[in-house]
Amino acid sequence: MIKSVAIQGVKGSFHHIVSQDYFGENMQVNECLSFDDTVDALLSRKTEAAIMALENSIAGSIIPNYALIDNNSLHIVGEYYLDIQHxxxxxxxxxxxxxxxxxxxxxxxxxxxxxxxxxxxxxxxxxxxxxxxxxxxxxxxxxxxxxxxxxxxxxxxxxxxxxESIQTIKHNETRFAIVKRSNSEIPKEEINKASVKFELDHKRGSLATILNVMSDCKLNLTKIQSLPKIETPWLYAFFVDVTFENYSDFEKAKSIMKIMATHFKILGEYKNAKH
CATH class of the missing domain: 3.40.190.10 (Periplasmic binding protein-like II)
Incomplete structure (x- = not known):
């Protein structure tokens, strides 16, 4: 059982609400003013978990947070969808x-x-x-x-x-990731969602080929986000979320994708909160 969680923002923020809903109201929160500080609190072991917003149903992906998770070798161990009322x-x-x-x-x-x-x-x-x-x-x-x-x-x-509720689109949802330093403790049979990252050569059809592998292995693609490799022009890293019924299907896809893609990496294996 974890004792504290790092959040971006102060008590009363949407990250704080997620900490209460996910871990319970008595969870100790470590308030951080930026996502960099949130990750630092986790890396320096001031806290055992962190909560990071990843995407919003209106505004889209919060791309720097994908990079923060990847660059610091952190692991997504869970997710939570919060209805945002402004x-x-x-x-x-x-x-x-x-x-x-x-x-x-x-x-x-x-x-x-x-x-x-x-x-x-x-x-x-x-x-x-x-x-x-x-x-x-x-x-x-x-x-x-x-x-x-x-x-x-x-x-x-x-x-x-x-x-009350002054947001333009009344159904306004944000997806938050629960992040830890080490990978998930969830048993394989309970895992039905994964976040992965890979890079592909700039060749015709390279992305289509890997997406076909996912489809053939019965994976459902729920999210794909590209991020340019700053040090290598026109080379992209892809962040992908997939859901599946059986973990064995994901294992099969994983073994093929490791061969096909460069720098294949698993960012997290966890329970699908929308299931």
Whole structure:
């Protein structure tokens, strides 16, 4: 049983909500201001696990986080999908008309763009973390500034919600990875999803061939993300998520892909949270 988990952001952030839902409300959280700090907390053994957002149903992949997991040889041991509801909040007894600025994470501002267009007098200011803004407003008693954050943040920092669920697309989901220093402890028969990374030569049909191998081995491709190799122009690394019914099918595909691709690497084997 792990004792602490590193999260990007402060208590009240969406990463904090995932830590409570996944590990329980009594889990000790190590607050980090960036994903680099989150990984450092794990590598320096200040914590036994980390939670990292990987993709959002509206904004797409958070590509630097795939690279952080890969470059630091970390392992995805689980995943969690969280319904993201953005709320506009400020100190009590203020009308929305009295708000001069809204501070939040760039992704949150982007996801609430349509709502914010209705208030052209409000200046939008980017911040590192949604909940950190809420905490600062509360601590410093800042009037005239609102945060976009979770309902938990409003409760923790005694802020009033001025408008609920202001994100443009109401069904807004983020996929989070649970990351550890070593690979999963889950028995093989319970594993039905994997994240892998490989590189391919810049030859016609090389990607199509490897995707056919996955299909022939009964793997379902749920995600493919390319990342350019900075030191080698026009060479790409591919991050791929696959699901499967039987682990033996994945083992078969794995043995073929190791031969076909260069630098084949397993980033994680775990339970499919959407199963």
């Amino acid at each position: 709320h506009l909040m400020a100190l009590p007894n203020q009308a929305i008309e009295a708000i001069k600025e809204v501070h939040s994470h760039p992704m949150a501002l982007l996801q609430c763009k349509t709502f914010l267009k209705n208030y052209p007098h409000i200046k939008l200011v980017e911040a590192k973390d949604t909940a950190e803004v809420a905490k600062r407003i509360s601590k410093q008693k800042i009037k005239g500034i609102a945060a976009i954050a979770s309902k938990l943040a409003s409760q923790l920092f005694d802020l009033t919600i001025l408008a």
